[in-house]
Amino acid sequence: MSETRRTVLITGASAGIGEAFAHHAAARSYNVVLVARRLNRLDELAASLADAHGIDAHVFAVDLSEPGAPESIVDFTDDLGIPIDVLINNAGLSTSTPFTRTEWSDLSGQIQIMMTAPTELSHRLIPPMIERGWGRIINVSSLAALLPPTRGSLYTPIKRYLFDFSQSLHNEVHGRGVNVTALCPGLTHTEFHEVMGTQTEADKIPGFMWGNTSEVVNAGWNAVMAGNPICVPRAVDKAVAALMHPVPLRLHPRIVSMFDPFRD
Ligand SMILES: NC(=O)c1ccc[n+]([C@@H]2O[C@H](COP(=O)([O-])OP(=O)(O)OC[C@H]3O[C@@H](n4cnc5c(N)ncnc54)[C@H](OP(=O)(O)O)[C@@H]3O)[C@@H](O)[C@H]2O)c1
Numbered sequence: 001m002s003e004t005r006r007t008v009l010i011t012g013a014s015a016g017i018g019e020a021f022a023h024h025a026a027a028r029s030y031n032v033v034l035v036a037r038r039l040n041r042l043d044e045l046a047a048s049l050a051d052a053h054g055i056d057a058h059v060f061a062v063d064l065s066e067p068g069a070p071e072s073i074v075d076f077t078d079d080l081g082i083p084i085d086v087l088i089n090n091a092g093l094s095t096s097t098p099f100t101r102t103e104w105s106d107l108s109g110q111i112q113i114m115m116t117a118p119t120e121l122s123h124r125l126i127p128p129m130i131e132r133g134w135g136r137i138i139n140v141s142s143l144a145a146l147l148p149p150t151r152g153s154l155y156t157p158i159k160r161y162l163f164d165f166s167q168s169l170h171n172e173v174h175g176r177g178v179n180v181t182a183l184c185p186g187l188t189h190t191e192f193h194e195v196m197g198t199q200t201e202a203d204k205i206p207g208f209m210w211g212n213t214s215e216v217v218n219a220g221w222n223a224v225m226a227g228n229p230i231c232v233p234r235a236v237d238k239a240v241a242a243l244m245h246p247v248p249l250r251l252h253p254r255i256v257s258m259f260d261p262f263r264d
Contacts, residue, residue, distance in 0.1 A: 005055065009033040009077065009084045009125075011064060011117065012091030014041040016190025017140060020213035021088050022049060022057075024221055031056040033082065035073055036091065037063050058082070064091050065109035070120035083132065084125050086224075089118035089162075090140040096197045098152030107154055114158045122169060126178060135178035136224045139166045143186040143232065146241040146249070159184075163230075167252065170229040179227045183220035186237035188213060208236060 008025040012018035014036035022032050026049040034042045039061035046057035060076045062069045077084055092114045095102050118139050129135025142155075145163035149156040166182035173180065187210045193202035211234045219233035230249050232238045241249060 005029055005031050006085035007031040007033060007056075007077075007082050008086040008088060009035065009073070009121075010088040010090060011035045011121070012140075013045065014038045016192060017185065017188060017213050017216055018088070018090040019045060020217045021090060021138075021221075024214075024217045025086070026053040026055050026057070029053065029055060030086065031058075031082070033058045033060060033073075033077060033084070035060050035062060035064075037061060064113040064117045067112060067116070069112075070117050070124065073121065074124045083128060085129065085132075085134060086136040086138075087121055087125050088138045088140070089121060090138070091117070092140065093192070094153065094155040094196050099154065100152065110154050110158060115161055118162060119165065122180075126169075126173060129178045130173065130176045133177040135173075137166075137169070137178065137180045138183050138220050138224050139163075139180070140220075141166065141182045141184045143184050143237045143241060145182070145184055146232070147244050167229045170227075174227055174229075179224050179229075181220060181224040181229055181231050183216070183223070184230065184232045184237070184241070185216040185220075186211060186232075186234055186240065188216055211237075 008030045010018050010021050010032065013022050013034035022034055022045055025032055032049060032055065034046055034057065036042055039059065042059035042061060046059050049055060050057045058080065060073055062072055095106055095110070122137055126135065139162045141162040142159040144156045145159040163182045163184065166180045170180035187205060189210055189212055193199045216233045220231050223231035230252065232241055232249065
């Protein structure tokens with residue numbers, strides 16, 4: 001039966017939101033392809049998901065800051081003959097230093113991991129989704145995309161790119177069976193702030209501002225399956241976004257479609 005199952009490819013599956021997406025997909029009988037750098041974690045997760053849910057779980061260890069990474073991922077799934085039905089562009093990180101005090105290699109790495117890789121993976125994987133008449137893509141953006149940019153960091157501009165890119169792509173492909181969603185979580189308990197080196201500061205933020213990975217994943221999964229191009233998972237984050245944004249988010253897709261310059 002497993003050959004008839006759909007397959008989800010998740011980047012950044014070794015921790016946090018990506019790992020939670022892997023559990024969520026496997027529990028719904030999707031096969032998974034897990035991508036990140038830490039092979040030991042991916043192997044452990046794949047074995048436990050296969051064991052618990054009887055699905056096929058493949059792992060591919062790669063550094064997404066390398067320009068050849070997206071192509072190597074698609075070569076890997078092509079070689080195994082695995083069509084990707086759901087793509088979750090989730091891998092991400094932030095620096096704790098502002099633009100002028102961050103090494104170019106770190107900045108270009110962020111661009112590669114969070115902008116170029118999601119864009120290239122979408123570009124490579126959407127045509128076969130359209131051919132099969134069904135596909136789903138979640139780009140994990142952030143509530144930050146809806147807030148004024150913080151001092152000098154590339155994080156907000158990159159997440160805003162993912163936010164706009166997702167909607168633009170959704171407008172192009174949703175009529176052909178492919179839904180694209182920009183998932184915009186607010187503060188979420190993961191390893192993100194520890195990796196960034198700001199866990200002490202993060203710990204001072206009041207508890208009600210924090211959500212957990214299952215809330216984020218449930219909301220994002222339901223949104224992309226329903227064809228909603230924007231998903232802000234938690235009520236508190238929706239309120240923050242609404243306070244900062246002059247046009248209600250739910251009207252964005254409608255406004256954009258009124259000015260669509262392209263005709264298929
Ligand atoms: N946590 C929050 O408060 C929050 C809020 C809004 C949005 N987000 C977004 O949610 C997404 C997931 O973050 P998280 O909170 O789950 O953080 P996390 O727990 O630190 O997980 C980050 C994931 O990204 C992977 N990753 C990082 N650099 C990579 C690279 N060079 N190549 C391949 N994989 C890489 C990590 O795997 P390896 O280290 O094994 O490579 C890990 O699996 C990110 O895009 C983040 O911006 C998080």
